[in-house]
Amino acid sequence: MIVAGFGFRASATEDSLRGALEMTAVAHVDAIATPTDKAHSNALQAFAKAHNLPVLEIDASAMQAVETQTQSAKVREKRGTGSVAEACALAVLKNATLTISRVVSADRLATCAIAQGEPL
Template identity: 55%
Template sequence: MRVAGFGFRQSATLESLQAAWQAAQPVDVSAIAAPEDKAQAQAFATFAEALSLPVIPVAPQDMHAASTVTNSTKVREKRGTGSVAEACALVAAGASATLLQTRVISEDRMATCAIAEGSTT
């Protein structure tokens, strides 16, 4: 299963999410993932609906356990992981997931996207 993971600020727009998605150059993505406290945000829900992809909410404790390539100090302090997008992608992609695309950032710096592939449990 190939999953696009997202991290984004509460004020991120649909355009922010689209820009991060395009920068990640997703291919054959089966689902998108975000932290469970943001998975229902209006812009993200609209984005998911436009893509016709299911949303996988990721629990904070699962994000903490993910080993990310990117290690943002600010994000680690706030979210307990080096990259929300990478952690969400890895967790949602399932067992033995690997990153195909590390975190990319939208031009407005409001959203990030990473792509992982793995097997679902």
């Protein structure tokens, strides 16, 4: 299973999310993972619907339990993890491998990371 983890600001648009995913150059993902408090944003829901992908909600404790490759002090202070995108992608998989570390959309409003593994 291939999962795209997303972190994004409240002002992110569907284009912000699309741009972040496109920067990973991954041709196919099976699901989107994002923090619970972001999962129902209009931009994310529109993006998921346009790509026919399920949205997997990740709670704070699951994100914090994952070691991320990228370490942002600002994100660690606010979310308790070094990278929201990486933590979300990894948290929903067993035997997970981060295949693409966090990338940032051109408008700097969204991040995306890709992980591969077995569904929990």
